[in-house]
Amino acid sequence: MPILLALSLAVATRVAAVQPSPGADRAAAMAIVNAALAGVSARNEAAVLAQLRPTGTATVLMEQADGSVTVRSFDLKAYAHAVPGPERYEERMLDPRIEIDDAMATVRGRYTFATDGKLQHCGFEHFELVRDGGRWKIQNITWSVRTKNCSG
Incomplete structure (x- = not known):
C-alpha cells in the first residue's frame, strides 16, 4: 500500500507541476491577446x-x-495583414473577460479602435485560444464594428 500511495503522490505532483495556476493561465492567455x-x-x-x-x-x-449588419469571414492570417501608412493605430480592449477550460480559452469584451488618437469605431471582440505546444495561440477571432454609441 505505501508504494501505491507514493506512486499516486508522484503522479499528482507531476500533473500539478505541468498545469499552471489559474491566475497565471488567465494572465498568459490575456498576454497573447494583448500582444x-x-x-x-x-x-x-x-x-x-x-x-x-x-x-x-x-x-x-x-x-x-x-x-443592417454585414458578416464577413476570412482566413485568420488576413487579420495580421499590416497596411503601411503614417497613421497611428490604437486598439484597446476594455474590461476583458477570460474563461479557461483546460487547453481552451476565450477572451472577450468591448474594444475601441482609434486612428491618430481619434476614436474611429468600437464593438465587441471574442478571441478563442488553444494551448499549442505548451503556449496559448489564437485560433479564431470574431468582432463587431460600429461607429455609433462608442465610448472609450
Whole structure:
C-alpha cells in the first residue's frame, strides 16, 4: 500500500507541476491577446502572426449606416495583414473577460479602435485560444464594428 500511495503522490505532483495556476493561465492567455492587439496597433504583421495558429478564421460583423449588419469571414492570417501608412493605430480592449477550460480559452469584451488618437469605431471582440505546444495561440477571432454609441 505505501508504494501505491507514493506512486499516486508522484503522479499528482507531476500533473500539478505541468498545469499552471489559474491566475497565471488567465494572465498568459490575456498576454497573447494583448500582444496581437499591440501588433495591430503597430502595424506589425509578424508580431500578430506570432500569436496566431496557422489555421483559423476571423469574422467581422460590420454595422452599416442603415442599421443592417454585414458578416464577413476570412482566413485568420488576413487579420495580421499590416497596411503601411503614417497613421497611428490604437486598439484597446476594455474590461476583458477570460474563461479557461483546460487547453481552451476565450477572451472577450468591448474594444475601441482609434486612428491618430481619434476614436474611429468600437464593438465587441471574442478571441478563442488553444494551448499549442505548451503556449496559448489564437485560433479564431470574431468582432463587431460600429461607429455609433462608442465610448472609450
